[in-house]
Amino acid sequence: HPTEPVFMDKGGNGTLFDVPASYVTERYSKMCRNVQRRVSGGFEKCVLVKEIEIPDLSCPMRLGRSEQFSHFLKSHRQMASSLIDVFIKMPTVDELQSVAVYARDRVNPVLFNYALSVAMLHRPDTKDLGLPTFAEIFPDHFIDSQMIRNMREESFVVEQTAARLPVVNSVKYTASDFDVEHRLWYFREDLGVNLHHWHWHLVYPIDAPDRSIVDKDRRGELFYYMHQQIVARYNAERLSNHMARVQPFNNLDEPIAEGYFPKMDSMVASRAYPPRFDNTRLSDVDRPNNQLRVGIDDMKRWRERIYEAIHQGYVFDDNNEKIALDDVKGIDILGNIIEASALTPNSTLYGDLHNKGHMLIAYSHDPINKHLEYAGVMGDSSTAMRDPIFYKWHAFIDNIFQEHKRQLTPYEKKDLSFPDVRVQSIEVESQGKINRLTTFWQESDVDMSRGLDFVPRGHVLARFTHLQHHPFSYTIKVENSSEATQYGYVRIFIAPKMDDRNNPMPLEEQRLMMVEMDKFVVTMPPGSQTITRNSTESSVTIPFERTFRNLDQLEELENFMCGCGWPQHMLIPKGRAEGLSFELFVMVSNYEDDKVEQKAADCACSIAASYCGLRDRLYPDRKSMGYPFDRSIRRGSEMLDRFLTPNMRAVEVIITHESRTEKLPELPARS
Numbered sequence: 001h002p003t004e005p006v007f008m009d010k011g012g013n014g015t016l017f018d019v020p021a022s023y024v025t026e027r028y029s030k031m032c033r034n035v036q037r038r039v040s041g042g043f044e045k046c047v048l049v050k051e052i053e054i055p056d057l058s059c060p061m062r063l064g065r066s067e068q069f070s071h072f073l074k075s076h077r078q079m080a081s082s083l084i085d086v087f088i089k090m091p092t093v094d095e096l097q098s099v100a101v102y103a104r105d106r107v108n109p110v111l112f113n114y115a116l117s118v119a120m121l122h123r124p125d126t127k128d129l130g131l132p133t134f135a136e137i138f139p140d141h142f143i144d145s146q147m148i149r150n151m152r153e154e155s156f157v158v159e160q161t162a163a164r165l166p167v168v169n170s171v172k173y174t175a176s177d178f179d180v181e182h183r184l185w186y187f188r189e190d191l192g193v194n195l196h197h198w199h200w201h202l203v204y205p206i207d208a209p210d211r212s213i214v215d216k217d218r219r220g221e222l223f224y225y226m227h228q229q230i231v232a233r234y235n236a237e238r239l240s241n242h243m244a245r246v247q248p249f250n251n252l253d254e255p256i257a258e259g260y261f262p263k264m265d266s267m268v269a270s271r272a273y274p275p276r277f278d279n280t281r282l283s284d285v286d287r288p289n290n291q292l293r294v295g296i297d298d299m300k301r302w303r304e305r306i307y308e309a310i311h312q313g314y315v316f317d318d319n320n321e322k323i324a325l326d327d328v329k330g331i332d333i334l335g336n337i338i339e340a341s342a343l344t345p346n347s348t349l350y351g352d353l354h355n356k357g358h359m360l361i362a363y364s365h366d367p368i369n370k371h372l373e374y375a376g377v378m379g380d381s382s383t384a385m386r387d388p389i390f391y392k393w394h395a396f397i398d399n400i401f402q403e404h405k406r407q408l409t410p411y412e413k414k415d416l417s418f419p420d421v422r423v424q425s426i427e428v429e430s431q432g433k434i435n436r437l438t439t440f441w442q443e444s445d446v447d448m449s450r451g452l453d454f455v456p457r458g459h460v461l462a463r464f465t466h467l468q469h470h471p472f473s474y475t476i477k478v479e480n481s482s483e484a485t486q487y488g489y490v491r492i493f494i495a496p497k498m499d500d501r502n503n504p505m506p507l508e509e510q511r512l513m514m515v516e517m518d519k520f521v522v523t524m525p526p527g528s529q530t531i532t533r534n535s536t537e538s539s540v541t542i543p544f545e546r547t548f549r550n551l552d553q554l555e556e557l558e559n560f561m562c563g564c565g566w567p568q569h570m571l572i573p574k575g576r577a578e579g580l581s582f583e584l585f586v587m588v589s590n591y592e593d594d595k596v597e598q599k600a601a602d603c604a605c606s607i608a609a610s611y612c613g614l615r616d617r618l619y620p621d622r623k624s625m626g627y628p629f630d631r632s633i634r635r636g637s638e639m640l641d642r643f644l645t646p647n648m649r650a651v652e653v654i655i656t657h658e659s660r661t662e663k664l665p666e667l668p669a670r671s
């Protein structure tokens with residue numbers, strides 16, 4: 001039936017995205033009758049597709065079915081662009097479906113998934129269909145290979161899916177306690193954190209055939225801000241684990257102290273993700289099969305040119321014209337230069353610093369393809385955050401952005417104030433306790449069967465242990481002493497109070513560790529009022545069920561299909577067993593100054609805007625991302641309490657970690 005939505009079948013069966021790596025396309029014709037017999041016996045329905053003339057797919061088909069796709073590689077981006085172009089140009093959904101069915105079994109599975117996902121997110125007639133979670137399609141990017149073997153075993157021995165036991169992802173499987181960095185396993189290897197990163201890069205592709213897909217409002221600035229926030233969050237976790245803040249990978253000649261052994265097999269490549277040994281040095285990469293040639297000297301040259309541009313206050317475009325790096329647009333231009341996206345004004349001069357850095361690191365174990373090894377986890381946005389070097393690399397990238405921010409004039413009191421508005425008090429409440437938050441471990445399940453080629457089919461659950469916190473609510477008392485109703489933009493951040501030496505943190509350091517928690521609009525009639533807001537409403541996060549969802553609940557979760565967003569269960573840092581002090585900061589700024597005029601929402605993708613923006617709309621805040629902490633601090637306000645104007649307030653919040661695990665029942669109730 002041509003109108004069946006084969007992109008996203010709610011039953012979870014027989015869709016274009018399922019079991020991605022399991023077809024022998026060129027032998028179909030010979031076995032056609034055989035297949036038909038099996039189809040009629042084994043499946044509920046047969047989905048026919050419209051017959052069309054298939055467009056030229058020779059470019060995306062240049063990448064072998066079992067090779068590893070990486071959007072950090074220019075040659076792969078070109079192939080993906082060409083396939084996205086084919087998908088976008090299909091006049092109707094039926095024709096898109098036909099070409100997708102054809103391409104699915106001929107194009108590299110990850111490249112296919114990436115291109116179809118980008119195309120579906122950007123076609124007006126498919127953007128609301130939703131995408132299945134990437135982890136369900138490619139579980140091998142998120143779990144260790146032993147677990148996949150155990151799932152296969154479970155499906156063999158127990159035919160009834162209701163009776164199958166969830167397969168448990170062992171905690172701390174990638175390293176022993178000898179590896180200090182391994183204390184951060186729960187952050188780096190978290191399912192939701194890695195899914196967020198994959199989705200972010202899907203929503204903000206580096207390159208695409210149609211410039212409008214790349215050229216989204218403030219996408220360069222959002223590249224800077226979203227990754228800056230990841231580093232800030234990681235640093236809060238490091239302090240929670242008695243570790244110093246992450247050291248930027250400034251010296252490219254220095255060996256990388258931290259090794260990483262992922263213990264995952266790529267199902268598409270049928271190979272293990274290569275490890276990186278401790279103290280590996282970067283070397284020039286020359287891999288003609290990936291059309292990748294980059295030297296450490298290239299990287300240093302690009303970095304110096306970017307620093308020079310920052311200090312001069314302008315960059316040169318392709319025509320040698322100056323573009324000013326001003327207060328408003330400078331950071332956005334730099335984001336596109338440093339990443340580098342297709343919007344960079346001059347790729348010859350400023351190169352491809354961040355993307356090539358990912359690949360230099362990803363190939364550091366086999367830089368000239370001597371051993372025919374594929375890229376390590378840093379080569380893919382769904383796996384890169386597992387590796388400790390990701391944070392050192394992004395701390396280095398963030399330093400460049402911060403150098404630009406340091407050139408800007410600090411915000412003065414008048415820039416920060418909101419006349420007639422005063423925050424009288426703030427309070428956080430969780431489980432009856434005031435200004436005390438608690439984290440703990442929790443087990444949750446994800447159905448991985450869509451991506452695994454099992455017979456007998458049916459649900460197979462993967463059980464993850466992850467960080468969780470008790471929900472909490474903010475109570476903010478605000479006084480509007482004017483005679484008119486005012487609209488406030490409430491900005492909430494949290495940052496550790498003490499530094500890694502246990503000294504009170506100067507604001508110039510602390511501002512870089514400020515983690516955004518929420519941002520929302522409030523109406524303030526004259527007089528005093530109390531604003532309350534729940535942690536689950538955060539503008540940073542997507543709901544818990546979007547990460548660990550139950551297919552049975554899929555229908556009611558359709559609104560959560562936008563994908564991009566920090567996982568709710570990782571909203572607050574872990575804290576310490578004895579409690580760790582944080583400062584919770586609230587600012588109410590004048591919404592009239594911050595408001596962005598734009599068309600009304602026409603889709604459900606209006607959550608998690610702080611790190612992901614709004615689909616098809618402008619970023620919903622006129623201020624610089626990270627405001628008011630994105631610039632150096634004005635003189636005389638070296639500590640947070642001296643920075644505060646009456647429309648701001650800060651309070652100490654203690655985060656305590658209870659080392660208990662909230663377990664799920666042994667047998668899932670599932671039919």
Ligand code: CUO
Pocket residue numbers: 197201227354358381384394
């Ligand atoms: Cu998201 Cu380096 O950009 O990983």
